Amino acid sequence: MVKISRNKMIIQRIYKIRRIAKVDTQKIRENMLQKLQELFSLTMKQAQNKKLGLPQRQKWVRAASYVAQVINSVTQSFDEAQVTKDLERLEKMINEAMAKEKGGRSNTTG
Numbered sequence: 001m002v003k004i005s006r007n008k009m010i011i012q013r014i015y016k017i018r019r020i021a022k023v024d025t026q027k028i029r030e031n032m033l034q035k036l037q038e039l040f041s042l043t044m045k046q047a048q049n050k051k052l053g054l055p056q057r058q059k060w061v062r063a064a065s066y067v068a069q070v071i072n073s074v075t076q077s078f079d080e081a082q083v084t085k086d087l088e089r090l091e092k093m094i095n096e097a098m099a100k101e102k103g104g105r106s107n108t109t110g
Contacts, residue, residue, distance in 0.1 A: 029078050033071060039066040046092050046097070059097035 047060035070086045
């Protein structure tokens with residue numbers, strides 16, 4: 001039987017955990033990027049929706065631009081706290097874009 005020191009065993013476990021975390025983080029990042037790209041596409045479609053007034057379309061453009069910034073941020077580094085903060089800000093922007101126009105028309109499309 002090979003005798004392994006406790007310190008070496010701890011180091012090996014840390015290495016394994018780091019490897020698992022790296023793989024899991026990559027999977028999370030890939031999944032998040034896919035969903036963000038889908039969201040970008042949807043926000044751009046709303047920005048180009050001629051049924052909406054110009055102010056509403058401008059809000060959708062800002063939301064789409066912010067989605068693109070979040071995508072860029074996630075591709076460069078994965079900071080879960082920052083991504084959560086970015087998504088909360090994005091949600092607020094989208095809620096503002098979805099708000100009813102002054103004339104009482106709804107922004108949602110089917």
